[in-house]
Amino acid sequence: MKNTNKEVEFNFIRERVFRVDKREIINLAVIAHVDAGKSTLVDAFLNQSGVFRENEDVVDCIMDSNDLERERGITIYSKNCAIEHNGVKINIVDTPGHADFSSEVERVIKAVDSAILIVDATEGPMPQTRFVLKKSLEKGIKPIVFINKIDKNNQRAEEVHDEIIDLFIELSADDEQLEFPVIYGIAVEGKAFFELDHESENLDPLFETIIESVDSYLDLDDEPLQMQVYDLAYDDYLGRMGIGRVYKGTIKDGQQVEVYKRDGSTKKGKITKLSVYEGLKQNAVEETHSGEIVSIAGLPDISIGETVCEVGKVDPLPMIEIAEPTLAMYFLVNDSPFAGLEGDYLTTRHLKARLERELEVNVGLRVEKAENTEAFKVSGRGELHLSILLENMRREGYEVSVSKPEVLMKEINGKKHEPIEKVMVELPEKYSGTVINKLNQRKGIMHSMMPEGDYVHLEYLVPTRGLIGFRSEFINDTSGEGTLIRSFEKYEPFKGEVPKRKNGVLISNQQGTAMGYALSNLEARGEMFIEPGTKVYEGMIIGLNSRENDLTVNACKNKKLTNVRASGSDDSINLAPAKKFTLEQALEFIEDDELVEITPDAIRLRKKTLNEKMRLRNNK
Secondary structure (H helix, E strand, C coil): CCHHHHHHHHHHHHHHHHHHCCEEEEEEEEEEEECCCCHHHHHHHCCCCCCCCCCCCCCCCCCCCCCCHHCCCCCCCCCCEEEEEEEEEEEEEEEECCCHHHHHHHHHCCCEEEEEEEECCCCCCCCHHHHHHHHHHHHHCEEEEECCCCCCCCHHHHHHHHHHHHHHCCCCCCCCHCCCCCEEEEHHEEEEEECCCCCCCHHHHHHHHHHCCCCCCCCCCCCCCCEEEEEEEEECCCCEEEEEEEEECCCCCCCEEECCCCCCCCEECCCCCEEEEEEEEEEEEEEECCCCCCCEEEECHHHHHHHHECEEECCCCCCEEEECEEEEEEEECCCCCCCCCCCCCCCCHHHHHHHHHHCCCCCEEEEEEEECCCEEEECCCCHHHHHHHHHHHHHEEEEEEEEECCCCCCCEECCCEEEEEEEEEEEEEEHHHHHHHHHHHHHEEEEEEEECCEEEEEEEEEHHHHHHHHHHHHHHHHHCEEEEEEEEEEEEECCCCCCCCCCCCEEEECCCCCCCCHHHHHHHHHECCCCCCCCCCCCEEEEEEECCCCCCCCCCCCCCCCCCCCCCCCCCCCCCCCCCCCCCHHHHCCCCCCCEEECCEEEEEEECCCCCCHHHHCCC
């Protein structure tokens, strides 16, 4: 009897895990700029669709499962979930809002039937809004507009609605796309409204709009299999997994398939695991139908844009173009005197293996072995894109040194072109003159300047080179009251040289422990980056010089002790707070002859050549 019960239990689990019913499917992307409320709206979708148990403890922004996403409050990686409403399964893809991860949005758009475009009722459309909307319209998608945060005191939802219409027109939306449905809402409270003056206690108006305005996917189960991969995942046991949409036919667990590769060749393989999304989980299934978003394992070299077909019936979909990187930096083995004291992975072999693993899922990244050195040239979409990789590596126990970011140029019609970014700045009017002057010096071209009360709204086109290191200056120049948003716009002919950092640095001349007495005397020379008690080494950057030249100093010198005491001379030392760098700020700060040393416990700035005599010899 006991064995029978076990068999019944096993069969129940088998049916629950491996059976999937055929039903109407809508695939939906959630797109917006940073902090418009994408992840908050997805939380509300999940809460109101019965995904969680009544007693389940649910955190905010549950889709932002990565530690860095939670700390920074932004979505970095596209993620999938699924909900059900009135018998219709809705696959939802939560996309990043930051411009550095725009390539993720481009890929997702092709795999969905519609998109919810979220716009802040106060801020209105931002540069990233323009980018993601343009991609949606080009793919023929008719978005649903969700104007969020209408509970704010300074909300201007009606004006924002007009601005969105203007943006649609500017982006050449067709007549059908211009008839987009508009829903107003408060995502954090899980409320949606057909009109501003309507009452509602839930998201039903948004659910109804989705089901009414978006057609369920056609039943193409009888056609030969056609599935295209738009995202990748990695599992230590299953290896690389492809996430994509089944456009035609059905796909089965254990099925033999033929993959149309990026280079035009085909390769046969076998599906070893097939999963679909139910709520936040991936459930293994035996078979899925056309229209579904699935995850497949068993094809170790599957890549973005490749089409999975039936053997002998290859019918490839147009390849998904992967956005080219715009910024590169060199990753080197950490060779400072403190190497190996804080991290576990130190060698070139460790670094190579980690970067290769990142390439399994991060398709916006490029890694090349640098000539004649042990360094790797790593290229990405921007400083944030690369700094996220570095931050993850240091948390995993890696030690690495990285060089100053450099912009990747393109040759178009025999001429050198560089990436140009659209910059939107909002700042108090009293600071506008300084910021305008600096953007002009950095080869920026002003497109508009609009006063808004005591604030000024600026729009610029600036070379990416000119923006490296600008953000920290901008924060200082506006006393932290300004906001700066940037996004890639286009390539234009090379604009000429841009100004570099004007000040030199203070460099430690020996290894030891920084003393308060020494730092007190050095404060007159510039701004300090370290505090008393900090371990330093020769060649480590410990401060910013008040002049243009670099200055080698002794931060370890202590006061000589005698038996003689003078009134007032032995009072406690009062030092100004040391400037602390985040990883992005450190990457922006350094110059060509400097490196950022990144370990699990510290971010240090240093010269490439640590010895002062060798530095002077190299500079001659």
